[in-house]
Amino acid sequence: MTSTADGPGVVPGTPSHGTPVGPGGPAAPPEPSLGIGASLPSVDAAAKAEGSFPYAADLWAEGLLWAAILRAPHPHARITGIDTSRAAALPGVRAVVTHEDVPGDPAYGRRVADRPAFARDVVRYHGEPVAAVAADHPDTARLAAAAIAVEYEVLDPVTDPEQSFEAEPLHPDGNLIRHIPLRYGDPDVTGEVVVEGLYRIGRQDPAPIGAEAGLAVPRPDGGVEIYTASTDPHSDRDQVAACFGLPPEQVKVVVTGVPGALGDREDTGMQVPLGLLALRTGCPVKIAATREESFLGHAHRHPTLLRYRHHANADGRLLKVEAQILLDAGAYADTSSEALAAAVSFAAGPYVVPHAVVDGWAVRTNNPPSGHLRGEGAMQVCAAYEGQMDKLAARLGVEPAELRLRNALATGDLLPTGQTVTCPAPVAELLTAVRDAPLPALPKDSPASEWLLPGGPEGAGEPGAVRRGVGYGLGMVHMLGAEGTDEVSTATVKVEGTVATVLCAAVETGQGFSTLARQIVQETLGIEDVHVASVDTDQPPAGAGARSRHTWVSGGAVERAAKMVRTQLLQPLAAKFGMSTELLTVADGKITSYDGVLSTTVAEELEGKELWATAQCRPHPTEPLDDSGQGDAFVGLAFAAVRAVVDVDVELGSIRVVEMAVAQDVGRVLNPQQLRARIEAGVTQGIGAALTEHLRVAKGVVRHPDLTAYALPTSLDAPEIRIVKLVEERDVVAPFGAKAVSAVPVVASPAAVASAVRAATGRPVNRLPIRPQAAVTET
Secondary structure, three states: OOEEOOEOOOOOOOOOOOOOOOOOOOOOOOOOOOOOOOOOOOOOHHHHHHOOOOOHHHOOOOOOEEEEEEEOOOOOEEEEEEEOHHHHHOOOEEEEEOHHHOOOOOEEOOOOOOEEOOOOOEEOOOOOEEEEEEEOOHHHHHHHHHHOEEEEEEOOOOOOHHHHOOOOOOOOOOOEEEEEEEEEOOOOOOOOEEEEEEEEEOOOOOOOOOOOEEEEEEOOOOOEEEEEOOOOHHHHHHHHHHHHOOOHHHEEEEEOOOOOOOOOOOOOOOHHHHHHHHHHHOOOEEEEOOHHHHHHHOOEOOOEEEEEEEEEOOOOOEEEEEEEEEEEEEOOOOOHHHHHHHHHHOOOOOEOOOEEEEEEEEEEOOOOOEOOOOOOOHHHHHHHHHHHHHHHHHHHOOOHHHHHHHOEOOOOOEOOOOOEOOOOOOHHHHHHHHHHOOOOOOOOOOOHHHOOEOOEOOOOOOHHHEEEEEEEEEEEEEEEEEOOOOOOEEEEEEEEOOEEEEEEOOOOOOOOHHHHHHHHHHHHHOOOEEEEOOOEOOOOOOOOOOOOHHHHHHHHHHHHHHHHHHHHHHHHHHHHOOOOHHHEEEEOOEEEEOOOOOEEEHHHHHOOOEEEEEEEEOOOOOOOOOOOOOOOOEEEEEEEEEEEEEEEEOOOOOEEEEEEEEEEEOOOOOOHHHHHHHHHHHHHHHHHHHHOOOOOEEOOEEOOOOOOOOOOOOOOOOOEEEEEEEEOOOOOOOHHHOOOOOHHHHHHHHHHHHHHHHHHHOOOOOEEOOOHHHHOOOO
């Protein structure tokens, strides 16, 4: 169940200065029914709830074949031979492909093309694709894949990222992917009070409920069309086309059946064998991953080792932060360079730090590949720097919230990268809001049966062993790409009669872009009936659906195109009445002039007309971090404060999250209902990272890759989530002034839960997810 300051299921309205609206405050203005600020439901919400939504696994085509992928059983091995004859001879098998059958580039990659389509000479992680089969039945395809005989010379895997520095190269590009040495201020400064800590963050999996699937259909021109739940179709097209040895225009990626994404679904490893098999057989080929294949095939959050030393004055003012951050990238580079840049840049958190010495490394190992997942880099360091703030508060005898307030970052301050924070940064306001929010009631002393023990409604243990703790997490994330990434999106708005259509290659991944696009056009043109076209690579690129970029860049492109159509609509009227278009207002389907002389409807003016416009949105440029980790690397920042209340059974080590109070810097609320859902989902994902979610890997081998062993939080694990404040201080450089919403609660929530467990137990809690033994105390 979720609740807010105004009661269950309601996001309080907030004016621009961020004062909560509700009992005792000014009355909130009525929510509009259409346009920006309305709680429009998602277009596909009903279909997904009813079970009629067509997911990628539901795709079908005449003459369909089924694909299966043979994956390596070893994390590190040399391939000495591959015999596909038995598999090819099975009845119903139409094709078998290995690395020898890749006609174009043998490797692909989103940032660095270092990942082979199929393992060629060496296997570098457990589950790496070695071969693929197409057959007339899915069971036949799987049997044929199992019949492929691969001879391996098993090698010792390198699974400890600290050992990677001295190990033999695991890849032709070496083991070190990137090193960022950040130096800010005077490295020799020391503080009167010094605290140190060692922290470990586990391997969180995106664990999509809808496993990966796709369909490839050969084209008469020798190309191929791939239907899949991609979040960045143009990047996927370019990567697979290079592997196929085809020009990009002969490969079309059609986005279909996206069940949702948490920054994942960017891996093209399944699409390469799928397309190759379709080209080889001349038939449509479908693949639907099993749960095990899903866990083995996609990227995970970077496991991270962090060493910290904080220096402060006697009054708790931070002087210097020293940190060493080591990201385990797994076998291939993927997005590790970007994750490392975020980790190093935000290593001190949303606090003013005049001096910093931070070294960050991303290294290859024989562990499963790591990649993009909400808040990558930022989440790991948040758990560490907030652990340090708790240690410093305990050393100084200061309340943890008060210590954080003394050091809170604000607009105009500098990050350790030397970049000035020019966007709104209401960190102190957010922290004050969660600190001052009423605490949940303590459980009743008796009878014991009314206790909701940390083990659940029927949990073992005694109420007398339960301790309550309150902790805080302050998180920050960057929006859009960083370090010089060219963020650009293109959108077209067409109007025919009273129906508008939006064409934009921004993929709806559950972040609400399709709904937002409808709201923008409704707001700008006064048209209620707005449709968002499906996405494919025949449209201009819009980039990946991550870091709220589609709200900013694609939403900005839709807004500009809609305003251009609005000008086309109003210009004839303005000319007729001898006034400029700026003196005409479009609202609620009506067009009126400033003086009331002109009043007509949008429908009347659009009758018999077809208007359209195409526009782009490109944010201001950024720059790469230099050799000292300095540079204006980020377009914008978003912040959140989370207060966690937990009950801990200090005899059993079981933990129950009682409540999460959230205050967030949102810029502007575009859709209250969807905003609430994004925050609640982010908090829940963060709780999973704090308490249960860890993909177990032993010596490079993934253990129990299924949803039984991988403990996702369920509705029974979700606590009360109270949104106590939304600060609507608009970012002037962002379209609509809105900020990222989904990622920052994921970043701050694990740190808040760990902080609360520290408060309840007095234990250091330096590992996520928190192990039961870390919460046990002597009584």
